[in-house]
Amino acid sequence: MPRGKFDLETVNKLLGVDESYKAPDKLLKIMFDKKKREKLFREFLDVSTDVSYDWFHEYFQDEQAERKTRKQDFTPTSISNILSILIKNPETAKSTYDVAAGTGGMTIVSWWNDMIQESPFFYLPQEHLFYCEELSDRAMPFLLFNLAIRGMNAVVWQGDSLARTCKGVFLIENPTDNHMGFSDINTMPRTDDVKRYFEIDKWVGDPYPEHIETDMFDWAKAMDKSVQDRQKTFEKYSNAFNYVKERTKSAE
Numbered sequence: 001m002p003r004g005k006f007d008l009e010t011v012n013k014l015l016g017v018d019e020s021y022k023a024p025d026k027l028l029k030i031m032f033d034k035k036k037r038e039k040l041f042r043e044f045l046d047v048s049t050d051v052s053y054d055w056f057h058e059y060f061q062d063e064q065a066e067r068k069t070r071k072q073d074f075t076p077t078s079i080s081n082i083l084s085i086l087i088k089n090p091e092t093a094k095s096t097y098d099v100a101a102g103t104g105g106m107t108i109v110s111w112w113n114d115m116i117q118e119s120p121f122f123y124l125p126q127e128h129l130f131y132c133e134e135l136s137d138r139a140m141p142f143l144l145f146n147l148a149i150r151g152m153n154a155v156v157w158q159g160d161s162l163a164r165t166c167k168g169v170f171l172i173e174n175p176t177d178n179h180m181g182f183s184d185i186n187t188m189p190r191t192d193d194v195k196r197y198f199e200i201d202k203w204v205g206d207p208y209p210e211h212i213e214t215d216m217f218d219w220a221k222a223m224d225k226s227v228q229d230r231q232k233t234f235e236k237y238s239n240a241f242n243y244v245k246e247r248t249k250s251a252e
Contacts, residue, residue, distance in 0.1 A: 027141035101132035164201035184213035
């Protein structure tokens with residue numbers, strides 16, 4: 001589908017706001033309501049199923065970016081494509097670290113490149129982790145949206161990457177390990193263990209509400225089933241390949 005469909009009018013209508021300044025708060029509330037969030041995801045996908053780029057790039061840059069106070073300018077998609085190729089080794093890289101992630105443009109490009117390098121039969125979200133750090137309250141809801149609608153597994157660290165002051169940490173989990181599915185959104189507690197693990201110097205601002213969606217027992221079962229299904233698919237295609245190979249030899 002052609003790009004440019006997610007213009008100001010379209011995005012505001014989908015989010016149910018009449019003024020763009022209301023969008024971040026409205027979207028953040030939706031992100032904490034799984035039923036409403038996934039309904040919104042489907043409405044966006046009705047507009048376009050091309051998930052290879054950041055739908056909010058132009059909308060956020062024009063309407064939400066804090067250019068004067070925080071010098072927010074977003075990396076063009078063409079530059080993101082080049083950087084993704086330069087910084088990743090497709091044979092070993094299973095994770096991406098994106099500082100000043102904005103709405104997730106570079107992370108989306110990296111995720112998409114991972115996707116197209118593997119067969120859809122074998123791509124497992126659990127094998128890929130995306131780590132994003134972003135300071136802006138305005139960008140955060142759009143970043144969470146972009147990661148969850150694409151079924152990524154990710155950590156989102158909101159705060160000052162240099163001072164290591166942090167408002168909150170999100171854990172984005174694909175509970176079924178299905179690359180066609182959506183991800184859950186979970187908040188990490190403000191504990192000393194979380195503080196040490198994520199190298200946080202100090203908690204700042206009002207904490208996000210405690211919010212857990214992923215059932216770890218169900219998630220573990222889904223991971224096990226996903227691995228078994230992939231093994232069966234591999235065996236099926238290997239058998240088919242060997243059959244064709246043997247028939248070719250016989251014909252010779």
